[in-house]
Amino acid sequence: MPYLLIIGAKSDIAKAIANKYAENGYDLYLAARNSKELETFAQDIRVKTDKKVECLELDILDFASHQDFYNNLNEKPEGVASAVGYLGDQTESQKEFNEAQTIINTNYTGVVSLLNVIASNFEARKSGFIIGISSVAGERGRQSNYTYGSAKAALSAYLSGLRNRLTASNVAVITVKPGFVDTQMTEDMDLPKALTATPQQVADDVYNAQVNGKNIIYTRWFWKWIMLIIKTIPEWKFKQLKL
């Protein structure tokens, strides 16, 4: 059976993706920091689906470890889904460069480091799919989260270029742009219910997009139209808004 490698596997969205792909016949590599903490979750999937599930140690900020991490996978995965992310503290990131660096490296540089390794392998064998979870926050910088948003903008541009490069090698790259999702990342926020997706809804959208050969998706779908409106606000007006 093919493997899906999930990066940032402790995330609520990643866990929903893990369940979805296991139910649809995939074995799983779950890669995370302190991956032992995933063992109960992994065992639950094994019992429910009879699939193989391996928990692997991975720190996305430890760039030097990424080549060995991938080399050490006995069976290379058919696909990879990156759900790693760090919202961080915008105000702190403006004062302490360490915070800005952690936000940028977790959402962007670290993902690039690992996906570069995986992309070369998929390109050489001429098959596979790469799912990158970016964000609508990358579509237009806002004062409340522009360090995070700029890292996600960079990630979206990277995934676009990767897709352009790998299409000729029969490798699909899917950019996922969630709006609000009810997860640990947003637990302290008062999100509007009607606009907030569950991790399960995001996982369903991701799986359907991959199976149906989509390139870029918004999840939930209505974020495409919300972002279209936000992007059309002229800059002279946008800069005056408290967003």
Ligand SMILES: NC(=O)c1ccc[n+]([C@@H]2O[C@H](COP(=O)([O-])OP(=O)(O)OC[C@H]3O[C@@H](n4cnc5c(N)ncnc54)[C@H](OP(=O)(O)O)[C@@H]3O)[C@@H](O)[C@H]2O)c1
């Ligand atoms: N929730 C939303 O509203 C929303 C909206 C748009 C996009 N997204 C994106 O969706 C993805 C999943 O996020 P989520 O909402 O499910 O939040 P989450 O539960 O906070 O997931 C983020 C995951 O990234 C992992 N991570 C952080 N730094 C890492 C590192 N150095 N090495 C390895 N793993 C690391 C975290 O692991 P630890 O447990 O070890 O910290 C955590 O499991 C992220 O890319 C996020 O930016 C979320």
